[in-house]
Amino acid sequence: xxxxxxxxxxxxxxxxxxxxWTALVGYTLYLWRQRRLADDELRATGEDERS
Amino acid sequence: xxRVLDFGLPAMAFGLLIIGGVVGLAIAxxxxxxxxxxxxxxxxxxxxxxxxxAYTTTLVASLVYLFKSSWAADAIAExxxxxxxxxxxxxxxxxxxxxRPTWGVxxxxxxxxxxxxxxxFAFVGYLALRRFxxxxxxxxxxxxxxxxxxxxxxxxxxxxxRWWNSLHQLQSSPNTIPDPMMKLALRLxxxxxxxxxxxxTRQRYRIARTRQRVELMEPPALAPAMGGTP
Amino acid sequence: xxxxxxxxxxxxxxxxxxxxxxxRERPRLGLLRATFGIIAKDFLLEWRGRARxxxxxxxxxLTLLLFSFAVGPHHAILEQNAPGYLWLAIMLASVxxxxxxxxxxxxxxxxxxxxxxxxxxxxxxxxKSIVNMLFLMALALVLVPVSIAxxxxxxxxxxxxxxxxxLLGTAAISAPGTLxxxxxxxxxxxxxxxxxxxFPILIPGLLAAVKxxxxxxxxxxxxxxxxxxxxxxxxxxxxxxxxGLLFGRVIEE
Numbered sequence: 001x002x003x004x005x006x007x008x009x010x011x012x013x014x015x016x017x018x019x020x021w022t023a024l025v026g027y028t029l030y031l032w033r034q035r036r037l038a039d040d041e042l043r044a045t046g047e048d049e050r051s
Numbered sequence: 052x053x054r055v056l057d058f059g060l061p062a063m064a065f066g067l068l069i070i071g072g073v074v075g076l077a078i079a080x081x082x083x084x085x086x087x088x089x090x091x092x093x094x095x096x097x098x099x100x101x102x103x104x105a106y107t108t109t110l111v112a113s114l115v116y117l118f119k120s121s122w123a124a125d126a127i128a129e130x131x132x133x134x135x136x137x138x139x140x141x142x143x144x145x146x147x148x149x150x151r152p153t154w155g156v157x158x159x160x161x162x163x164x165x166x167x168x169x170x171x172f173a174f175v176g177y178l179a180l181r182r183f184x185x186x187x188x189x190x191x192x193x194x195x196x197x198x199x200x201x202x203x204x205x206x207x208x209x210x211x212x213r214w215w216n217s218l219h220q221l222q223s224s225p226n227t228i229p230d231p232m233m234k235l236a237l238r239l240x241x242x243x244x245x246x247x248x249x250x251x252t253r254q255r256y257r258i259a260r261t262r263q264r265v266e267l268m269e270p271p272a273l274a275p276a277m278g279g280t281p
Numbered sequence: 282x283x284x285x286x287x288x289x290x291x292x293x294x295x296x297x298x299x300x301x302x303x304x305r306e307r308p309r310l311g312l313l314r315a316t317f318g319i320i321a322k323d324f325l326l327e328w329r330g331r332a333r334x335x336x337x338x339x340x341x342x343l344t345l346l347l348f349s350f351a352v353g354p355h356h357a358i359l360e361q362n363a364p365g366y367l368w369l370a371i372m373l374a375s376v377x378x379x380x381x382x383x384x385x386x387x388x389x390x391x392x393x394x395x396x397x398x399x400x401x402x403x404x405x406x407x408x409k410s411i412v413n414m415l416f417l418m419a420l421a422l423v424l425v426p427v428s429i430a431x432x433x434x435x436x437x438x439x440x441x442x443x444x445x446x447x448l449l450g451t452a453a454i455s456a457p458g459t460l461x462x463x464x465x466x467x468x469x470x471x472x473x474x475x476x477x478x479x480f481p482i483l484i485p486g487l488l489a490a491v492k493x494x495x496x497x498x499x500x501x502x503x504x505x506x507x508x509x510x511x512x513x514x515x516x517x518x519x520x521x522x523x524x525g526l527l528f529g530r531v532i533e534e
Contacts, residue, residue, distance in 0.1 A: 009152045019145060
């Protein structure tokens with residue numbers, strides 16, 4: 001049970017925010033890469049169709 | 052319209068996240084019992100809201116697929132499930148980080164955290180199923196079925212864990228947000244993550260649709276047998 | 282004189298295959314009769330080999346043994362946690378049992394045969410999940426004396442009250458397990474997929490079954506058993522109905 005005010009603890013706050021930002025930016029980059037790969041795959045099958 | 056969304060969604064998402072961060076970290080006052088550590092709530096709770104919205108989207112899309120056999124619905128289900136798992140993971144980690152200074156432990160069987168952990172595994176299973184099934188119709192059908200079964204379980208898990216826990220009278224996460232700046236910070240961050248959900252799902256949806264098209268095309272080996280140029 | 286038998290025989294020798302007309306084919310056999318048919322078929326198959334139940338029992342007993350080695354010879358702890366070990370052993374063994382039940386159908390396209398009979402898929406589901414439940418129940422009944430031996434549990438309230446959590450718990454495993462096994466047997470990595478899908482959603486059932494079993498074994502001073510039994514009951518009602526409705530989509534072509 002906590003009584004009164006917890007002193008400081010900013011390192012936990014920074015850690016939580018760092019995790020949040022890392023996850024969001026990381027997933028953004030992951031999606032960007034997956035988008036590239038998928039578009040390349042589509043282009044590859046498309047070209048083979050037309051040849 | 053497309054351009055507006057392509058630029059607007061991430062702009063709103065990152066913008067609100069930054070402003071929400073400033074308000075939450077610098078402007079909102081310290082909390083009565085928890086001092087400054089409570090500020091983790093500003094990223095923890097919005098992640099929870101986002102995950103719940105994402106999973107609900109998967110459920111609705113799955114139902115649509117079962118009734119209408121719409122490939123678009125299947126793509127939405129897949130996309131929002133993946134985004135939901137990301138948000139769910141964030142919520143678990145930030146919840147754990149919050150627990151350490153407040154309860155003294157890295158993990159606790161708090162009903163909310165426990166339900167979140169179970170949901171995480173359940174939807175990871177959903178994504179795994181999609182990966183292990185090659186036939187598109189079967190994959191979409193089975194995934195939809197699994198999504199429904201998992202989603203129905205969520206309230207059952209919630210109640211049973213709450214019951215299970217009440218016997219031990221564990222401290223639950225505090226709820227009171229009295230200060231208007233605190234409310235603002237929470238709202239800003241919640242909307243930020245909502246925009247992230249919309250943006251991520253939209254991007255992931257495009258990837259899913261592209262992959263569907265690749266899958267449904269004839270393999271290149273058949274092209275010569277079909278008489279060359281169409 | 283033998284009109285009922287003739288009718289059944291006639292309806293089971295199908296001349297027509299399911300057509301593509303918009304009018305839905307009414308199932309030839311009633312739901313109950315079809316269900317009993319499936320149950321009888323699965324029991325007969327199992328009786329001929331008895332491989333599944335034997336292997337499952339051995340695996341489960343071995344698991345109980347492993348728990349006692351993992352925990353160590355601390356009698357108080359073992360006795361206290363015995364319901365947990367019991368249900369974990371049942372759950373782990375259920376993966377073998379459920380998988381086997383569906384493999385039987387996958388081999389030789391037996392499921393195709395069932396489908397051609399225009400059997401109501403709900404009957405197939407009911408039949409299979411009841412059989413699965415009964416197998417797990419048999420397993421549980423074997424494991425109880427083993428637990429008593431290994432963990433020193435005593436049954437304060439008698440064997441009768443123990444029946445209820447065992448039945449409800451095995452039913453709770455069987456309801457979603459039968460459906461998931463039908464999916465997993467047709468997918469890749471089926472041995473990993475089934476537990477991965479099944480275990481997370483079984484957690485509330487596991488909680489309730491362990492608590493209920495524990496209360497029966499060690500006494501129930503505050504009358505909590507009713508609540509846990511009702512939770513198990515609710516879980517069963519929801520999942521038997523839901524999975525029964527969805528099973529048709531899972532096995533359709």
